[in-house]
Amino acid sequence: MRPFQRRIMEVKARAPGKIILSGEHAVVHGSTAVASSIDLYTYVSLRFPTPSDNDDALRLQLKDVGLEFSWPIGRIKEALSEKDIPNSSVPTSCSIESLRSLAALVDELKIPEAKIGLGAGVLAFLWLYSSIQGYKPATVVITSELPLGSGLGSSAALCVALSAALLSFSDSVNLDLSHQGWLTFGESELELLNKWAFEGEKIIHGKPSGIDNTVATYGNMIKFKSGSLTRIKTNMTLKMLITNTKVGRNTKALVAGVSERTLRHPEAMASVFSAVDSISTELATIIQSPAPDDLSLTEKESKIEELMEMNQGLLQCMGVSHASIETVLRTTLKYKLASKLTGAGGGGCVLTLLPTLLSGTVVDKVTSELESCGFHCLTAAIGGNGVEICFGDSS
Amino acid sequence: MRPFQRRIMEVKARAPGKIILSGEHAVVHGSTAVASSIDLYTYVSLRFPTPSDNDDALRLQLKDVGLEFSWPIGRIKEALSEKDIPNSSVPTSCSIESLRSLAALVDELKIPEAKIGLGAGVLAFLWLYSSIQGYKPATVVITSELPLGSGLGSSAALCVALSAALLSFSDSVNLDLSHQGWLTFGESELELLNKWAFEGEKIIHGKPSGIDNTVATYGNMIKFKSGSLTRIKTNMTLKMLITNTKVGRNTKALVAGVSERTLRHPEAMASVFSAVDSISTELATIIQSPAPDDLSLTEKESKIEELMEMNQGLLQCMGVSHASIETVLRTTLKYKLASKLTGAGGGGCVLTLLPTLLSGTVVDKVTSELESCGFHCLTAAIGGNGVEICFGDSS
Structure with missing residues (x-):
């Protein structure tokens, strides 16, 4: 244990959510997709009790849903097999036995039926916590600006922020604890952290693509194609209105639907995927092109709007739109704003580009019209x- | 003049409207499109006065709009140059001078401002009449089940029906006048008639594609690609709900918009057009496949519905949809019916497949819901x- 840990016993970490700017669904069939971070975050604060607190429990507070759980640290140690010796520098998958034991601990919690989906997140928390920090009492508080399960990468943001908080008090990471305000990690530390977060994502999602945790870790944007991720840096500030239709959807069924359509109409769908690939490639080129003067920023935004509209048409061609998404499209179109669904479709979230020169009055109007339809709107800068992380001094 | 003309002095002709089943816009960029006739007709009745009528005027009645025009036959003769010697067997383009002289005649008519668009049709009428029948008095009555200027080929149906009526009293055509009921022309007569109708279409539209008059002449369906038309025969009866949004649109501007988008995003749009080409080809294959049993008819209909939905997504990708079209899509989707715009888009008409096993109650419901939005619905069998033509005996 490093000497300064005696003094600094609290850390706060935040990790951003993500949106898919282009290429969702088509990416499964080999097209390029582009994802971006958004400035909406999940926050994890981790505090170790002082000896005088005389506390030997691991406590988890989920502030947004008003839930609080705690486990005597001994029970967690019992649950995990002796093989599970914590080693923060080696990201490890949760074995099926460990998952079962931890699930038994989660089952004991009184999670309300309506929030039962949180269980997987609690499981991931227990695994990451015990794997990185071992069996130490602590209090972890989680809050988030990201709506859960709406395709904005809330679970990845949680896993990344949690891994960051946990690793910052481990031997695997070397940080300047005297730094005031938000602090970033070094490259190799980000890599380690991203791998741990991916282990958490696996517990929550089964077979995650790794896109969400990579965006939450590195921020900015990534281009991905055929399983390989390339980080790209945007040279322009884009603002998006994100409308959460609050319509739940079955991502697996939507992905399967596109695959079935592809089997029925292989030639047409191959061309559709190829069109999406061109759109993503063009989008990435625009985003990475050198910083423009005011005029060409507007031109770039118009091009991006057109590419979004085109991508949306192609998603409709794949059959993954939804009446709620169409309502958002129609509403924003009235204000001459371009929109597309983001993520799996069939409900979920819709992106609307807010051009730099758009007046705040228009944003307010379109937002209130969308919210009067029962949707929830968020505004986010992307990339x-x-x-x-940020250290608090609780000495 | 043939002897029986002394007795039979009246003929009625009808020609069908058309819909574009797939490939509009993309056809301009080299994709295959499929058009079909619909069982909605424009009717032209032509009656020559008996000597006892003592009438030397050419009269035109447009029943649907309540307009009636007449010209002393001598004035038409004066208007046309001496070069314009009628020859029904040689379809001739209206020269610029003749067009100007006829336009002067039309300008004298008191066509109400709101119906000024009819002027071009009256011009085409005067040209076809005088070219095929020469300078004879007659009364021509026109009625139509097709809404004007909504992309259903009303002008072509007029030109075809008119050419049919005029040619049936010419030396160029040989018909069995004793036939009761509707009668079709022979192959070479249809070819002649189609060419004359195309001359009329040129007066109305400038540069028509020839698709509309070909469908109105031959019926059934045609596949067209890069300017060449192939007649195809459907082996299944398909019923369509045609919703006229009554939103006027600028076809030229819409076509130009797609071309501009293609210049901005050449690769993506090439893939989009290629997807449309595959859809049209697949559609033509399904339509021409041998007559099915009940089950596979349903399967065929499902495939056609899916192809329509895909084509609509691609049209949205090209940027030619419209809020009114989206309203129709949303409304029909509530009844699980697939729709796509037909023709230029930006308003105009929307097709909805009415599957064979769909109950009449559902058709009534969706129709009344669409009409409550201010749209007008028609039901048509296609192909x-x-x-x-049909001869009346007015002796």
Whole structure:
């Protein structure tokens, strides 16, 4: 244990959510997709009790849903097999036996039926916590600006922020604890952190693509194709209105639906995927092109709007739109704003580009019209920083 | 003049409207499109006065709009140059001078401002009449089940029906006048008639594609690609709900918009057009496949519905949809019916497949819901007969 840990016993980490700018669904069939971070975060604060607190429990507070859980640290140690010796520098998958034991601990919690989906997140928390920090009492508080399960990468943001907080008090990471304000990690530390977060994502999602945790870790944007991720840096600030239709959807069924359509109409769908690939490639080129003067920023935004409209048409061609998404499209179109669904479709979230020169009055109007339809709107800048931490001094 | 003309002095002709089943816009960029006739007709009745009528005027009645025009036959003769010697067997383009002289005649008519668009049709009428029948008095009555200027080929149906009526009293055509009921023309007569109708279409539209008059002449369906038309025969009866949004649109501007988008995003749009080409080809294959049993008819209909939905997504990708079209899509989707715009888009008409097993109650419900939005609905069987004539005995 490093000497300064005696003094600094609290850390706060935040990791951003993500949106898919282009290429969802088509990416499964070999097209390029582009994802971006958004400046909406999940926050994890981790505090170790002082000896005088005389506390030997691991406590988890989920502030947004008003839930609080705690486990005597001994029970967690019992649950995990002796093989599970914590080693923060080696990201390890949760074995089926460990998953079963931890699930038994989660089952004991009184999670309300309506929030039962949180169980997987609690499981991932227990695994990451015990794997990185071992069996130490602590209090972890989680809050988030990201709506859960709406395709904005809330679970990845949680796993990344949690891994960041946990690793910042481990021997695997070397940080300047005297730094004031938000602090970023070094490259190799981000890599380690991203791998741990991916282990958490596996517990929550089964077979995650790794896109969400990579965006939450590194921020900015990534281009991905055939399983390989390339980080790209945007040279322009884009603002998006994100409308959460609150319509739940079955991602697996939507992905399967596109695959079935592809089997029925292989030639047409191959061309559709190829069109999406061109759109993503063009989008990435625009985003990475050198910083423009005011005029060409507007031109770039118009091009991006057109590419979004085109991508949306192609998603409709794949059959993954939804009446709620169409309502958002129609509403924003009235204000001459371009929109597309983001993520799996069939409900979920819709992106609307808010051009730089758009007046705040229009944003207010379109937002209130969308919210009067029962949707929830968020505004976000895209392509910002990835995970960051901030040390509190609780000595 | 043939002897029986002394007795039979009246003929009625009808020609069908058309819909574009797939490939509009993309056809301009080299994709295959499929058009079909619909069982909604424009009717032209032509009656020559008996000597006892003592009438030397050419009269035109447009029943649907309540307009009636007449010209002393001598004035038409004066208007046309001496070069314009009628020859029904040689379809001739209206020269610029003749067009100007006829336009002067039309300008004298008191066509109400709101119906000024009819002027071009009256011009085409005067040209076809004088070219095929020469300078004879007659009364021509026109009625139509097709809404004007909504992309259903009303002008072509007029030109075809008119040419049919005029040619049936010419030396160029040989018909069995004793036939009762609707009668079709022979192959070479249809070819002649189609060419004359195309001359009329040129007066109305400037540069028509020839698709509309070909469908109105031959009926059934045609596949067209890069300017060449192939007649195809459907082996299944398909019923369509045609919703006229009554939103006027600028076809030229819409076509130009797609071309501009293609210049901005050449690769993506090439893939989009290629997807449309595959859809049209697949659609033509399904339509021409041998007559099915009940089950596979349903399967075929499902495939056609899916192809329509895909084509609509691609049209949205090209940027030619419209809020009114989206309203129709959303409304029909509530009843699990697939729709796509037909023709230029930006308003105009929307097709909705009415599957064979769909109950009449559902059709009534969706129709009344669409009409409550201010739209007008028509139901049509597609792929039926082309132009036909019927002789009346007015002796």
